[in-house]
Amino acid sequence: MTTIVRAKVAHTPRNPFVSDDALEVFEDGAVAFEGGRVVAIGPYRAVQTGHPDGSVLDEREAILLPGFVDCHVHYPQIRVIGAMGLELLDWLRLRSLPEEARLADPGYAASVADQFVRGLAANGTTTALVFGSHFLEAQEALFSAVSRAGLRVASGLVLSDRGLLPSLEVPAGRGFELSRELMERWHGRGLIRYAVTPRFSVSCSDELLSVCGELAGALDGVLMTTHLNETRDEVSLVAELFPWAHDYLETYERYGLVGERSVFAHNVHAGDDELARLAAAGAAVAHCPSSNSFLGSGMFPLRRHVEAGVRVALGTDVGAGTGLSMLGEGLMAYHVQMLEGADGLPLGPAHLLWLATAAGASVLGLADEVGDLTPGKSADFVLVRPAGGSTLSAALEGSGSVADALGALFTLAREDAISEVRVAGEVVYSSPATSGASGAVG
Numbered sequence: 001m002t003t004i005v006r007a008k009v010a011h012t013p014r015n016p017f018v019s020d021d022a023l024e025v026f027e028d029g030a031v032a033f034e035g036g037r038v039v040a041i042g043p044y045r046a047v048q049t050g051h052p053d054g055s056v057l058d059e060r061e062a063i064l065l066p067g068f069v070d071c072h073v074h075y076p077q078i079r080v081i082g083a084m085g086l087e088l089l090d091w092l093r094l095r096s097l098p099e100e101a102r103l104a105d106p107g108y109a110a111s112v113a114d115q116f117v118r119g120l121a122a123n124g125t126t127t128a129l130v131f132g133s134h135f136l137e138a139q140e141a142l143f144s145a146v147s148r149a150g151l152r153v154a155s156g157l158v159l160s161d162r163g164l165l166p167s168l169e170v171p172a173g174r175g176f177e178l179s180r181e182l183m184e185r186w187h188g189r190g191l192i193r194y195a196v197t198p199r200f201s202v203s204c205s206d207e208l209l210s211v212c213g214e215l216a217g218a219l220d221g222v223l224m225t226t227h228l229n230e231t232r233d234e235v236s237l238v239a240e241l242f243p244w245a246h247d248y249l250e251t252y253e254r255y256g257l258v259g260e261r262s263v264f265a266h267n268v269h270a271g272d273d274e275l276a277r278l279a280a281a282g283a284a285v286a287h288c289p290s291s292n293s294f295l296g297s298g299m300f301p302l303r304r305h306v307e308a309g310v311r312v313a314l315g316t317d318v319g320a321g322t323g324l325s326m327l328g329e330g331l332m333a334y335h336v337q338m339l340e341g342a343d344g345l346p347l348g349p350a351h352l353l354w355l356a357t358a359a360g361a362s363v364l365g366l367a368d369e370v371g372d373l374t375p376g377k378s379a380d381f382v383l384v385r386p387a388g389g390s391t392l393s394a395a396l397e398g399s400g401s402v403a404d405a406l407g408a409l410f411t412l413a414r415e416d417a418i419s420e421v422r423v424a425g426e427v428v429y430s431s432p433a434t435s436g437a438s439g440a441v442g
């Protein structure tokens with residue numbers, strides 16, 4: 001049975017950094033899906049004529065976009081969002097790590113996992129690469145919550161064996177065993193995949209990084225994610241800890257951690273040679289602009305990444321990031337490039353939509369599955385509907401085209417404007433305002 005959603009529709013089936021007609025929009029548009037897959041997208045009349053028996057959902061007040069893809073977000077940090085006044089290393093020591101240590105309590109971890117997963121769905125994020133917990137049971141809690149909610153998530157146990165808090169550290173051998181156990185239980189189960197997750201070189205010995213290299217090659221489709229070149233102090237610390245390395249990237253390269261399934265968060269202070277090597281390896285960078293501003297980490301050199309041929313997508317990096325909204329993160333990316341002046345890469349609505357959806361799908365190896373609404377892809381989408389009388393609804397009234405409306409959405413639409421979210425055609429979130437229900441997932 002075919003379902004047709006009638007709405008204003010926008011997606012980016014092509015890359016706006018290389019194509020002038022990346023954005024495809026349908027003012028009175030529709031997406032039809034069946035068996036969880038998109039079967040048609042286009043003007044409503046054409047879609048309806050092609051599927052005359054389809055049941056039509058009238059969402060003409062809403063804008064339909066592909067589900068958002070968050071390429072870097074920390075589940076145990078949802079309760080420390082907004083901890084102001086600190087740069088990265090102090091923020092970790094004083095705010096984030098003490099909170100992460102609380103997830104040793106499985107009951108606490110389960111409630112954080114539920115809040116986090118609900119937050120993703122409520123913000124229209126259907127796919128995410130999630131930085132997990134240092135504790136086995138807490139990581140199980142995340143996978144269980146994701147599985148109940150029906151989201152598409154890659155995640156894994158975070159590994160560290162030095163320099164954090166003793167309770168967050170495990171010796172390399174134990175880290176290997178625990179990761180294998182989780183990987184075997186969860187990788188490929190439903191929409192879940194495993195991501196090998198050394199926290200960052202600052203908190204990993206050579207032996208632990210080597211174990212991570214082994215884990216990353218253990219099963220097909222496993223991802224690897226970590227942090228890279230986030231702040232100047234962190235880069236200096238890595239140089240002290242790894243005197244043999246010429247730069248930060250080499251600490252990962254030596255252990256086989258830089259490849260097509262690797263996603264590095266930040267890379268604000270990247271050297272030209274590092275960019276060339278990331279591009280040659282097909283590795284990707286998760287740009288996290290709200291976090292970079294919040295911690296004062298620096299201005300992301302997007303133009304240098306794009307010119308070097310490094311794949312870039314967006315991450316909210318909660319809890320250093322300022323929220324789970326990929327629309328908000330898109331706006332921050334736009335701000336940063338504007339502030340960089342001549343060094344910046346000016347972004348428009350098509351770039352922001354691409355970075356928040358299809359770029360992420362590509363970075364996570366899911367380009368054939370999600371990221372846009374081309375027929376054959378999974379019906380993962382979000383309906384954004386402005387509340388009556390809101391500033392967003394005023395701005396949308398003033399926008400002459402769907403492309404203009406997209407600019408208004410990135411600027412003004414947040415969690416309260418997300419009315420419904422679907423993964424493979426199934427509702428994973430519907431807002432209390434729309435459904436009269438609790439807005440719960442799953």
Ligand code: GUN
Pocket residue numbers: 074088092096199200227230291317320
């Ligand atoms: N580097 C190592 N751990 C973290 C973290 O939790 N957040 C950020 N922003 N950077 C990190």
Ligand code: ZN
Pocket residue numbers: 072074131227265317
């Ligand atoms: Zn991070």
